[in-house]
Amino acid sequence: MKAAPAALPTLADTAELIRRREVSPVEVTTGLLERIERLDGALHAYITVTADVALRQARRAEAALAAGTYRGPLHGIPIALKDLYDTAGIRTTADSRVLEHNVPAADAQCVTRLYDAGAVLLGKLALSEFATGSVVEGPFPAARNPWNPDHVPGASSSGSGAAVAAGLCLGALGSDTGGSIRIPAAYCGVVGIRPTYGRVSRRGVVSLSWSLDTAGPLARTVTDCALLLQALAGHDPLDPASAAAPVPDFTAGLGPDLSGLVVGVDREHFFGPFVEAQSGAAVEAALGVLRGLGAEVREIELPLLDVAGAALNTIHLSEAHTYHEARIRARPDLYGPALRAYFRLGALAGVADYLRAQQVREKIRRQMLAALREVDVIAGPTTGTLPPRLDAPGTAMVDRFSRRSLTAPFSLTGVPAISVPCGFSADGLPIGLQLAGRPFDEATVFRVAFAYEQATPWHTMHPQE
Amino acid sequence: MSAPGRADFRAAVELAGLGDLPPDELALLRHYFDDWRAQVVQLRAVLEPADEPATVFVAAPPPAGATRRDREAAPGAGR
Numbered sequence: 001m002k003a004a005p006a007a008l009p010t011l012a013d014t015a016e017l018i019r020r021r022e023v024s025p026v027e028v029t030t031g032l033l034e035r036i037e038r039l040d041g042a043l044h045a046y047i048t049v050t051a052d053v054a055l056r057q058a059r060r061a062e063a064a065l066a067a068g069t070y071r072g073p074l075h076g077i078p079i080a081l082k083d084l085y086d087t088a089g090i091r092t093t094a095d096s097r098v099l100e101h102n103v104p105a106a107d108a109q110c111v112t113r114l115y116d117a118g119a120v121l122l123g124k125l126a127l128s129e130f131a132t133g134s135v136v137e138g139p140f141p142a143a144r145n146p147w148n149p150d151h152v153p154g155a156s157s158s159g160s161g162a163a164v165a166a167g168l169c170l171g172a173l174g175s176d177t178g179g180s181i182r183i184p185a186a187y188c189g190v191v192g193i194r195p196t197y198g199r200v201s202r203r204g205v206v207s208l209s210w211s212l213d214t215a216g217p218l219a220r221t222v223t224d225c226a227l228l229l230q231a232l233a234g235h236d237p238l239d240p241a242s243a244a245a246p247v248p249d250f251t252a253g254l255g256p257d258l259s260g261l262v263v264g265v266d267r268e269h270f271f272g273p274f275v276e277a278q279s280g281a282a283v284e285a286a287l288g289v290l291r292g293l294g295a296e297v298r299e300i301e302l303p304l305l306d307v308a309g310a311a312l313n314t315i316h317l318s319e320a321h322t323y324h325e326a327r328i329r330a331r332p333d334l335y336g337p338a339l340r341a342y343f344r345l346g347a348l349a350g351v352a353d354y355l356r357a358q359q360v361r362e363k364i365r366r367q368m369l370a371a372l373r374e375v376d377v378i379a380g381p382t383t384g385t386l387p388p389r390l391d392a393p394g395t396a397m398v399d400r401f402s403r404r405s406l407t408a409p410f411s412l413t414g415v416p417a418i419s420v421p422c423g424f425s426a427d428g429l430p431i432g433l434q435l436a437g438r439p440f441d442e443a444t445v446f447r448v449a450f451a452y453e454q455a456t457p458w459h460t461m462h463p464q465e
Numbered sequence: 466m467s468a469p470g471r472a473d474f475r476a477a478v479e480l481a482g483l484g485d486l487p488p489d490e491l492a493l494l495r496h497y498f499d500d501w502r503a504q505v506v507q508l509r510a511v512l513e514p515a516d517e518p519a520t521v522f523v524a525a526p527p528p529a530g531a532t533r534r535d536r537e538a539a540p541g542a543g544r
Contacts, residue, residue: 086529106529203528238528307511310504317501341493347481348498350471356508359516 008167008462011224015073021065025076028170029058029120032078036122036168039465042149044141045163047083048091049123054078057120064118073227075118080169082157083124084131085111085215086204090121094206095129095138097334098327108204109236110173110215117231122169126159129339131175131208132320137336142390145187146463147429151387154184160218161188165463171219171228175205177212178312179382179407182419185218186382186432189421189458191225191449192218194407196440197414198243200229201236209319210241212312212411221459222420222450226250229442245440253443254450259294261448262375263287263435269305270380274404282423282431283381286452290379293451300371300378304364308409311364314349314357315412321346365413372415372438377448381406382419382432410436420449421458430458472505474498 009017017023033051040046061076081087084094086104093099107115115121129138133155136142143158145151146166153162157174161184164172174181176194185192193216200215207213217228230250236242265271265287271280287297324335324343332340371378384406410417415436422433433452437445453459471477474495478484486494 104529304511307504307507310507313501313504314508337490337493341490341497344481344483344486344494345497345501347483348471348474348477348494349501353471353505353508356505356512359512360508363511363516 008220010220011077011170011227012073012221014170015075015077015227018065018076019070019073025058025061025065025120026055028076029054029078029122032122032169039166040168042144043146043162043166043168044143045126045159045166045168046080046123047093047095047126047140047159050090050121053090054120054122057115061118061120071116071118074114074231076120077118077170078120078122079114079171079173079228080122080125080160080163081111081173082127082131082160082175084127084175084206085173087111087121087124090124092124092206093140094131095127095140097139098331099206100139104204106204109201109239110205110232113231113234119231125157125163125172128156128158129336130206130324131156131177131180132339132342133178133180137339144390145387145429147189147387148427150389151429152187152390154187154387156180157184157192157218161185161190161192164188164190164218164220167462171217171224173228174216174218175208176214176216176411177208178316178411179405181216181218182382182407182417182432182434185419186434187387187430189424189430189461190218190220191222191418191420191453191459192216193225193229193418193442193445194410194416195229195233195442196243196245196416198241199245199416199440199442200232201234201239201242203236203239207323209316210323211315211319214411222418222446222453223251223254225418226254226446243440248443250443250446253447255447256451256454257294258290258448258451261295261377261444263290263295263297263448264300264371264375264378265297265380266300266302266305266378269302269409270406275381275384276386278425279381279384279386279431283379283433286422286433287379289452289455290448293455295448297379298375300375302367302371302409304360304367305409307360308364308412309405311357311360312405312408312412314353315361317342317346318349318354318357319346321349361412364409368409368413368415369438376437376444378436380434382434383407386425386429386431406434410434415439416442416445418445418449420453422452422456423458424461472502
């Protein structure tokens with residue numbers, strides 16, 4: 001690793017330069033397209049690079065600035081999308097043979113919001129097939145971790161994590177069903193937030209498990225993530241899960257002082273033998289930093305989290321099966337073997353299994369909300385493991401059930417959760433700190449993450465090129 | 466079908482109409498099934514009769530992206 005070179009500015013820094021007209025959207029876009037051309041052959045972060053679209057949008061942004069129109073901090077900012085967001089006229093594959101030649105007629109609502117805010121689309125990013133955990137069977141090459149290309153970048157928003165970490169875009173959208181924003185953020189040493197369920201429209205996003213799917217951003221810093229979520233958040237009457245909740249200014253409360261904040265830690269669930277020692281030590285050190293910033297760190301107990309993974313898996317496989325049932329019966333050959341078996345597993349679950357899982361989910365949610373009345377955020381490692389090698393046993397879907405998920409409890413309960421870099425292993429692989437908050441209180445999650453980030457050096461470090 | 470039937474792999478596969486899958490595909494499905502059924506037992510262990518299903522989560526996937534004209538026509542659409 002090395003200190004940040006000038007070639008990797010943050011989204012917020014670039015926005016300020018564009019606003020002051022010290023750099024043009026076309027210059028920024030051209031520079032990033034050159035980086036993609038030079039570096040992505042080894043990383044495979046992108047499935048589709050939309051250079052023509054990007055340059056056209058950048059020129060339009062530049063012309064608007066020249067005419068005195070500035071749309072805000074995303075004006076002229078090049079971003080990229082996990083390849084399950086519908087993009088009008090641009091292939092959207094979900095890394096699946098089923099959708100390999102799918103060209104949507106309309107944009108996902110998130111894409112419209114980013115365009116309305118002035119963002120520039122660099123391209124569509126790699127993911128695991130249909131956004132399912134760690135499956136690597138799709139038609140496109142698996143993305144690699146920029147910190148060490150022999151290791152996975154995390155799933156399922158693998159290209160989003162890799163592209164942000166390698167400086168191949170200034171921000172990206174991922175999606176998170178059981179951890180698919182936070183895990184690649186942790187493994188790639190960047191920031192990623194799963195917003196509250198209902199905070200961001202999922203209209204036009206390929207579904208995996210509709211009562212869990214959540215759209216959200218990954219970026220280099222907490223501020224960058226907050227700026228992206230600001231553009232994405234808001235009610236969409238055409239998404240049945242969308243909430244009509246007020247959207248605060250997510251950057252307004254960012255600062256260095258955490259006095260008065262209470263950070264909850266459930267050691268039984270988030271620490272123990274299933275967490276690698278280096279990850280646990282990095283997160284313990286992070287808790288010390290939070291104390292130093294004025295926060296009280298308080299022990300809490302959430303015993304039902306032991307079954308959160310079981311409830312999530314049962315709901316996930318039932319809903320995923322329902323979504324894919326007709327297609328998988330008609331053309332099973334278009335699905336990878338492990339994914340095919342996983343989606344078929346949902347056919348073996350009964351209605352009673354699904355409803356029991358939803359009952360358990362409600363019990364866990366009540367326990368979680370009760371804890372969040374006593375503390376402002378809950379902290380722990382984002383993952384129990386360091387990024388595995390691409391060829392390591394256990395990276396396939398077949399082993400997913402046996403693992404304890406540290407991200408599942410917050411997915412299941414629909415609360416916002418962020419992963420922020422908190423250190424590196426001895427081998428130079430990133431480690432993530434997870435912070436979860438009350439429903440629709442992303443502002444407090446950002447506040448704690450920002451104060452921690454600014455007190456530590458991790459966000460200034462980038463992979464060797 | 467009763468829960469014990471669902472807990473039996475062969476019965477569940479037949480009920481789902483998957484009994485004619487090739488042996489290698491059935492073997493992988495069995496691997497997943499055994500692991501998942503063990504988790505279902507955990508779920509039952511924490512439930513009590515008075516527990517209610519979650520009511521805060523929607524029961525349908527989101528629609529495909531609408532056209533710009535659709536969006537503009539929707540009451541309250543936009544930020």
